[in-house]
Amino acid sequence: MSQSHETKAADKKPGAAFFDHFDRHAHGKGLKGGTTHYCPGCGHGLAHKFLAEALVELGVEDRTVMISPVGCAVFLFYYFDTGNTQAAHGRAPAVALGHKLANPNSIVVSYQGDGDLAAIGLAEIMHAAQLGIPISVIFINNAIYGMTGGQMAPTTLPGQWSATTPEGRGPMQGQPMHVSEVIAKLDGASYVERCALYDQRERKRCKAAIKKALQLQVEGRGFGFVEILAECPTHWHMTSLESELHVKNVMAKEYPLGLIKDVTREPWFSPAKPTFDVERVLDVLETERDTVERFCQKFPEHLDPLDVSIKLAGSGGDGAQTAAMLVTRTAICEGYDSTHIPSYGPESRGGTSYADVHIAKSEVLSPAAPHPHVLVAFNAPSLDKFAGDVRPGGMVIYDASVIAKAPKVAEGVRVHAVPMSAIAQRLGNVVVKSVVALGALQQAAQVLDERSFLGELRRSLSHKAGMIPVNEEAFKAGVQAVRTPA
Amino acid sequence: MSRERPPVLVTEALCKGCGRCIEACPKKAMTLGSDINQTSGLTPIHIDYNLCNSCGLCVVACPEPYGLGAEVYDLEDPRHLYGEQARSKRPANVAPRKIPLPKVEPMVLKGNYASAIGAILAGCRHVYGYPITPSTEGAELMAKLLPKLDGVFLQACSEVATVNHMYGCAAAGLPVMTFTSGPGFSLMLEGISYFIGAELPGVFVDVMRPGPGLGYIGPEQSDIKLACRGLGHGNTHAIVLAPTSPQEMLDLTIEAFTLTYKYRNPVVIAADGYLGQITGRVTLPDHLIEPGLPDWAVWGDAAHKSNLISSIFQDWSELEKHNEKICAKYRVMEEHEQRSTGYQLDGATTLVVACNTPARMAKAAVERLRREGRPVGLFQPLTLWPFPIKALLTELVHANRIVVVEASDGQLEDELRLALHHARGPDVDIRHLRHMGGILPTDQEIYQIARSCTEVAQ
Ligand code: SF4
Ligand code: SF4
Ligand code: SF4
Numbered sequence: 006m007s008q009s010h011e012t013k014a015a016d017k018k019p020g021a022a023f024f025d026h027f028d029r030h031a032h033g034k035g036l037k038g039g040t041t042h043y044c045p046g047c048g049h050g051l052a053h054k055f056l057a058e059a060l061v062e063l064g065v066e067d068r069t070v071m072i073s074p075v076g077c078a079v080f081l082f083y084y085f086d087t088g089n090t091q092a093a094h095g096r097a098p099a100v101a102l103g104h105k106l107a108n109p110n111s112i113v114v115s116y117q118g119d120g121d122l123a124a125i126g127l128a129e130i131m132h133a134a135q136l137g138i139p140i141s142v143i144f145i146n147n148a149i150y151g152m153t154g155g156q157m158a159p160t161t162l163p164g165q166w167s168a169t170t171p172e173g174r175g176p177m178q179g180q181p182m183h184v185s186e187v188i189a190k191l192d193g194a195s196y197v198e199r200c201a202l203y204d205q206r207e208r209k210r211c212k213a214a215i216k217k218a219l220q221l222q223v224e225g226r227g228f229g230f231v232e233i234l235a236e237c238p239t240h241w242h243m244t245s246l247e248s249e250l251h252v253k254n255v256m257a258k259e260y261p262l263g264l265i266k267d268v269t270r271e272p273w274f275s276p277a278k279p280t281f282d283v284e285r286v287l288d289v290l291e292t293e294r295d296t297v298e299r300f301c302q303k304f305p306e307h308l309d310p311l312d313v314s315i316k317l318a319g320s321g322g323d324g325a326q327t328a329a330m331l332v333t334r335t336a337i338c339e340g341y342d343s344t345h346i347p348s349y350g351p352e353s354r355g356g357t358s359y360a361d362v363h364i365a366k367s368e369v370l371s372p373a374a375p376h377p378h379v380l381v382a383f384n385a386p387s388l389d390k391f392a393g394d395v396r397p398g399g400m401v402i403y404d405a406s407v408i409a410k411a412p413k414v415a416e417g418v419r420v421h422a423v424p425m426s427a428i429a430q431r432l433g434n435v436v437v438k439s440v441v442a443l444g445a446l447q448q449a450a451q452v453l454d455e456r457s458f459l460g461e462l463r464r465s466l467s468h469k470a471g472m473i474p475v476n477e478e479a480f481k482a483g484v485q486a487v488r489t490p491a
Numbered sequence: 492m493s494r495e496r497p498p499v500l501v502t503e504a505l506c507k508g509c510g511r512c513i514e515a516c517p518k519k520a521m522t523l524g525s526d527i528n529q530t531s532g533l534t535p536i537h538i539d540y541n542l543c544n545s546c547g548l549c550v551v552a553c554p555e556p557y558g559l560g561a562e563v564y565d566l567e568d569p570r571h572l573y574g575e576q577a578r579s580k581r582p583a584n585v586a587p588r589k590i591p592l593p594k595v596e597p598m599v600l601k602g603n604y605a606s607a608i609g610a611i612l613a614g615c616r617h618v619y620g621y622p623i624t625p626s627t628e629g630a631e632l633m634a635k636l637l638p639k640l641d642g643v644f645l646q647a648c649s650e651v652a653t654v655n656h657m658y659g660c661a662a663a664g665l666p667v668m669t670f671t672s673g674p675g676f677s678l679m680l681e682g683i684s685y686f687i688g689a690e691l692p693g694v695f696v697d698v699m700r701p702g703p704g705l706g707y708i709g710p711e712q713s714d715i716k717l718a719c720r721g722l723g724h725g726n727t728h729a730i731v732l733a734p735t736s737p738q739e740m741l742d743l744t745i746e747a748f749t750l751t752y753k754y755r756n757p758v759v760i761a762a763d764g765y766l767g768q769i770t771g772r773v774t775l776p777d778h779l780i781e782p783g784l785p786d787w788a789v790w791g792d793a794a795h796k797s798n799l800i801s802s803i804f805q806d807w808s809e810l811e812k813h814n815e816k817i818c819a820k821y822r823v824m825e826e827h828e829q830r831s832t833g834y835q836l837d838g839a840t841t842l843v844v845a846c847n848t849p850a851r852m853a854k855a856a857v858e859r860l861r862r863e864g865r866p867v868g869l870f871q872p873l874t875l876w877p878f879p880i881k882a883l884l885t886e887l888v889h890a891n892r893i894v895v896v897e898a899s900d901g902q903l904e905d906e907l908r909l910a911l912h913h914a915r916g917p918d919v920d921i922r923h924l925r926h927m928g929g930i931l932p933t934d935q936e937i938y939q940i941a942r943s944c945t946e947v948a949q
Binding site: 023035039043044047053057068073080084088089091100101103106107112113131205209238246249279280281283292338345346369373 | 502507553564566592596608617619636641643645649655656661665667768771781792793806
């Protein structure tokens with residue numbers, strides 16, 4: 006992706022990315038169309054202004070998306086002549102990332118207050134900073150909740166009055182949070198600076214900081230974070246001038262101004278555009294383009310006229326799921342409907358692992374197999390647990406290498422003891438035990454066709470071609486073991 | 492002094508009299524005014540032009556965009572007088588494009604994978620998620636496939652972050668989705684309410700597991716209430732689709748993307764844990780979709796610059812209107828998007844009503860009962876909201892008994908009863924078979940209860 010500017014800085018008149026008229030502010034009627042909703046002397050207005058000017062100076066206002074928070078700045082979109090999305094409380098950085106990753110060429114600014122960013126939205130800002138994707142965050146710290154009427158913020162100063170610290174913030178209300186220092190500790194953040202608005206020098210520095218954070222994004226270099234100590238004369242119960250002095254003499258002592266981190270990376274953020282190319286999609290989905298040869302003459306009606314169920318059970322590493330999956334794939338290649346449902350979750354980490362497979366002539370109805378036609382058991386507990394459930398006329402196949410005792414089964418259930426593990430060991434690969442089981446299953450139950458299983462084995466091992474011979478051998482050995490029992 | 496500088500002028504009605512400019516003035520030319528401005532009710536600043544040298548420093552200090560500057564803001568300008576202007580023209584609405592897919596062999600897919608592949612074929616290249624059993628394979632497959640398609644999978648720090656990443660992507664105009672399950676879905680509800688309020692499209696696949704609290708990871712259908720009646724705060728609804736098989740996981744996911752854009756409202760796919768985990772045969776559609784870019788998108792370019800995505804309305808009557816607009820969409824959905832299917836419904840006097848995996852068990856039971864000559868049919872809602880009441884009423888012409896089979900404490904039955912009541916449906920005998928905790932009703936149990944219904948009838 007090229008970082009092509011859709012509007013060149015040079016073509017633009019100097020100014021700010023504000024609407025000429027604030028149509029969205031009470032429909033722009035009367036004075037509202039020309040003024041902000043902020044209280045007299047509020048720091049937000051200045052932060053807006055510097056941001057709006059910086060966007061124009063960088064020539065990026067046309068491709069900018071501003072994310073407004075919940076807080077006094079919720080109506081940011083009244084003023085900024087850019088794309089605007091309003092976010093849920095605390096989630097602006099998460100929303101900003103959604104925008105940035107949708108259109109990497111957009112310039113996304115997450116604008117948040119201290120309640121939004123440092124209280125309810127702490128997880129989102131920390132992870133956005135650590136992720137390091139180039140977005141720009143403007144953090145307005147006025148040490149109080151403005152919109153809801155002057156309650157304590159995480160950044161409220163010790164002893165500071167607020168509506169929820171009526172005696173002043175005391176030890177039970179904790180310590181003020183130094184957000185910029187925390188963000189700066191995160192490796193993903195490139196640039197962190199804390200600024201103020203109380204005099205000409207600080208205002209200049211603030212504007213430069215905002216511009217720098219944006220510039221980092223424009224160049225695809227990194228995540229920029231600018232904290233602005235801002236006045237809230239209303240809830241501080243001060244005049245504008247007193248508020249400015251308060252920031253200078255009190256707040257800035259708690260929250261030292263200046264550059265906190267600047268480790269600009271080389272430009273790196275330039276994702277490609279998503280593809281919808283049919284060939285690529287089909288390749289990525291690993292679809293089978295060639296028709297697969299079918300071998301089954303007819304449905305295994307000797308087991309069931311419509312629907313055959315098989316249970317494969319063992320411990321976690323026995324390969325019951327792999328074998329089950331191969332049966333399902335093979336059956337589907339043969340044109341039948343088939344399902345495989347595993348036992349899942351923590352059970353699958355070491356404990357018993359079992360799989361229910363159905364093969365149906367037209368449609369699998371109930372996919373569970375409480376009374377299977379065939380049980381394949383890889384260990385004694387599984388055999389004990391399920392052998393009694395096998396329906397009359399069905400069969401049990403078990404690994405005689407690890408199970409000493411023949412199972413108790415219902416009348417008319419055939420039992421095949423197959424030394425699966427021993428055969429696999431003889432072939433030099435214990436993992437193929439499940440494929441030995443498949444061969445045994447096919448030979449004992451005649452569920453599908455040997456050739457269809459072998460074909461599926463080859464297809465599923467196509468990217469591990471070296472493994473094909475031993476798997477074929479394992480399958481054939483399983484067949485042989487049932488054909489001529491030891 | 493050097494070159495001419497424009498004078499600094501106050502637009503008196505727009506000056507809030509805060510006095511921030513006073514401190515900024517090196518010439519001490521500014522003082523707090525004394526005359527209340529009759530338009531604003533505030534007291535604007537006073538400039539002593541005998542002292543002022545037009546340095547402009549006060550302008551830098553003024554928080555108001557148009558309070559102080561080189562020109563007076565003309566409130567009488569017709570562009571400013573009459574409120575909202577016809578803003579720069581709306582961008583073109585770029586419609587999604589269908590691209591034909593060649594025929595391929597059926598795939599063998601787990602339900603979660605099938606849904607993921609459905610999303611890819613529906614044009615979704617942006618997926619956010621947080622791991623939670625039994626839905627995680629959806630996220631895992633997306634993490635594997637999307638980078639190969641130059642798409643984005645991002646594992647969020649929580650479900651709360653997930654839904655908000657999605658919100659940003661949706662606001663930018665692109666298809667987006669997630670996979671989750673009960674506890675995660677609960678966390679997403681605030682965000683879903685924002686989606687609805689801001690009229691954004693998004694697809695949420697909830698692979699339902701048992702609650703309450705941590706519950707466990709088996710299959711349940713206990714988020715039906717949340718999906719149908721509890722999508723966060725406010726007057727919220729979304730179309731809720733209920734698949735039964737991996738094939739339907741794919742088909743309904745594709746459908747969900749169409750519906751979510753059609754209504755600019757999220758769509759929930761309510762699956763169950765079994766359905767997430769089950770592997771089956773899946774046939775791909777004959778085309779894939781390349782998404783367009785809707786005219787309302789906040790894409791981040793000049794054409795889309797005047798767009799706004801927001802759910803806040805300061806004016807109460809406007810907010811009421813906005814609610815009415817959203818609710819009118821619900822009425823259209825109720826009218827046009829009811830979907831259901833059935834099995835052996837002809838002449839059935841007893842209806843088994845079930846969705847998701849229990850519908851498969853029910854189908855097996857119905858099959859067996861019909862073989863015995865008993866007039867039992869399966870009615871399977873594919874949309875849980877809106878409940879397919881129109882189709883159900885058609886069946887109630889010949890059926891007088893319903894057995895609702897579900898893996899929850901009557902959440903599906905509540906939807907049915909509510910819909911029946913609103914539609915002034917006939918009096919029917921409604922019974923149920925319920926399981927919870929991860930246990931699904933078996934075909935044998937369904938067989939028994941439905942059979943007993945037919946015996947009562949005889
Ligand atoms: S309450 Fe405070 S932060 Fe909010 S607008 Fe007023 S002064 Fe600004
Ligand atoms: S001109 Fe601006 S800074 Fe000066 S008093 Fe008016 S609003 Fe405040
Ligand atoms: S332009 Fe300069 S001298 Fe004149 S009022 Fe403003 S700050 Fe003072």
